[in-house]
Amino acid sequence: MSARIIACKLLRKKPSVDETKRAYRVYLCGGANCRPHSVPTLHHLLERCIWRHGLAQQVAVLVGTCQNRCGSAPNLVIFPGSYRYCMLTPATIERIVAEHLAQGTPIATLLEGQGAR
Ligand code: FES
DSSP, X not given: OOOOEEOTTTTTOOOOHHHHTSSEEEEEEOSTTTHHHIIIIIHHHHHHHHXXXXXXXXXXXXXXXXXXOGGGOSOEEEETTTEEEOSOOXXXXXXXXXXXXXXXXXXXXXXXXXOOO
8 A cells, every 4th residue: 555645735635534643744835836846756755765664654645735935945844743844855855754754853954943833
């Protein structure tokens, strides 16, 4: 079974109960300024990394609308937290999965400010 990818806000759909029970929810911005970078390239990489680390049942990946950080696109937010990562690259996606999602350690040097609260 693959990690479920749901374009919740794009489809005007809330996360399902199953997705809200997972340990982490990753909201990848699919807005107009992030989309050229994040969808599909970073989105697919994020899924592959989650699979490689065996986290498909613990992490829900959702693609949403603009997160109001267009100047630092592409962006994602991880809950619980929240923790915002900006200016994503393939290398930062790999680190976020390996350190934040797999080990539970947010990467302070990659976070925007003190998080996305
Ligand atoms: S489009 Fe992603 S923050 Fe605005």
